[in-house]
Amino acid sequence: MIHRQIDVALGERSYPIYVGSGMTASLAPTCRQHGIPDRVVVLTDKNVAPLYLAPLLKNLRHFEFDVTSFSLPPGERQKSLQWASKVFTWMLEAGVGRKSAVIALGGGVIGDLAGFVAATYQRGVPLIQVPTTLLAQVDSSIGGKVAVNHPLGKNMIGAFHQPKFVWSDMECLRTLPAREIVSGLGEVIKYGVILDAGLFDDLETNLDRVLALEVDAVLRVQTRCAELKADLTSRDEKESGMRIVLNYGHTVGHALEAAGNYRVLNHGEAVLLGMIAESSIALALGMISQDVHDRIVGLIRRVPLRFRANTLDLTKVIKLMSHDKKSIGGKKRFVLPTRVGDVQVTEGVERSLIRSSLLSTFKLYTSG
Numbered sequence: 001m002i003h004r005q006i007d008v009a010l011g012e013r014s015y016p017i018y019v020g021s022g023m024t025a026s027l028a029p030t031c032r033q034h035g036i037p038d039r040v041v042v043l044t045d046k047n048v049a050p051l052y053l054a055p056l057l058k059n060l061r062h063f064e065f066d067v068t069s070f071s072l073p074p075g076e077r078q079k080s081l082q083w084a085s086k087v088f089t090w091m092l093e094a095g096v097g098r099k100s101a102v103i104a105l106g107g108g109v110i111g112d113l114a115g116f117v118a119a120t121y122q123r124g125v126p127l128i129q130v131p132t133t134l135l136a137q138v139d140s141s142i143g144g145k146v147a148v149n150h151p152l153g154k155n156m157i158g159a160f161h162q163p164k165f166v167w168s169d170m171e172c173l174r175t176l177p178a179r180e181i182v183s184g185l186g187e188v189i190k191y192g193v194i195l196d197a198g199l200f201d202d203l204e205t206n207l208d209r210v211l212a213l214e215v216d217a218v219l220r221v222q223t224r225c226a227e228l229k230a231d232l233t234s235r236d237e238k239e240s241g242m243r244i245v246l247n248y249g250h251t252v253g254h255a256l257e258a259a260g261n262y263r264v265l266n267h268g269e270a271v272l273l274g275m276i277a278e279s280s281i282a283l284a285l286g287m288i289s290q291d292v293h294d295r296i297v298g299l300i301r302r303v304p305l306r307f308r309a310n311t312l313d314l315t316k317v318i319k320l321m322s323h324d325k326k327s328i329g330g331k332k333r334f335v336l337p338t339r340v341g342d343v344q345v346t347e348g349v350e351r352s353l354i355r356s357s358l359l360s361t362f363k364l365y366t367s368g
């Protein structure tokens, strides 16, 4: 059932995000309603395919879509030009023409890769995002940022390509490994800190219910996050201004991910730690009080993140931060909290402060 429809207002590129629970049967009719071409390609990964691909294909075929699918191995490593190229070859060999659409069925990796494929295949074909992880449902499937990684940096090759709609079914979360729920909570908590004290309060009260995947708690949080991301996207589609606030926790987070070669920490886990470190920076700069810092750290610490600090090399993390593409003229830009629900972009943070903030963050995760 569709619980809520949230609209991303972008003129002729506007689109809805459907949030709900148990919605597979309505996907094909919704495709029809949105004028999706008959020829549809579903891109997914080998973890998601056995769980969700067959019912989706059956539903689309029942409504007379001509649909084929391609499953990639799972994982961030597949978000590459090499894999995009393999998909292009397969699509060309299969005779997929311009009058076709791509469905991204999977987490953020598939969403970003399939989105990149849709943005560039024969100069662009329609895209439908069917996110199956919490992170993808609250964040990556919304906003049109699509990309693959380059050996020299994450998301370095990409485009803006808005989907025709986003299909966010929380029932998919039931098969998700616990670690991926933790990862999604990284982005969820981020929304609370950067934009919405009410969401943050809700999480303080109901985090355990969200972790237990109680339907109403999850749908409420998902809906709120989708609304916030939709609103930011509407106001700053190409990330030239205020959408930068989404980068809270990410300046440090991206470096943490990369330092562990994307194996020690996944994206959302790295963002959880990045938010602690960046909150420490804000505290040291006098931008937030100890109280606010304690609330942020307190909520993040309740998320069952499995990480041991000795698995990452701190010097490497700091070195990697100088490659962050959000830096302008070599200066690192941080999005730092000023209270719960508000942030400010800050430049010129001393290296020594970055180091000490990382150290204090790592200290919280030295045992267990």
Ligand SMILES: NC(=O)c1ccc[n+]([C@@H]2O[C@H](COP(=O)([O-])OP(=O)(O)OC[C@H]3O[C@@H](n4cnc5c(N)ncnc54)[C@H](O)[C@@H]3O)[C@@H](O)[C@H]2O)c1
Binding pocket: 045, 046, 047, 048, 051, 074, 075, 076, 079, 106, 107, 108, 109, 110, 112, 132, 133, 134, 135, 136, 139, 140, 141, 142, 143, 144, 145, 146, 147, 155, 172, 173, 174, 175, 176, 177, 180, 183, 266, 267, 268
């Ligand atoms: N485009 C954006 O705006 C944006 C925003 C945030 C993150 N991202 C990107 O998103 C990616 C991370 O996405 P992610 O965390 O979803 O990772 P992911 O896509 O790798 O999915 C995590 C794991 O869960 C598996 N999986 C997915 N759905 C499942 C389900 N329902 N049941 C069981 N297993 C399932 C996947 O196979 C994978 O092993 C990163 O590449 C990041 O850069 C993009």
Ligand SMILES: [Zn+2]
Binding pocket: 139, 187, 250, 267, 271
């Ligand atoms: Zn993120």
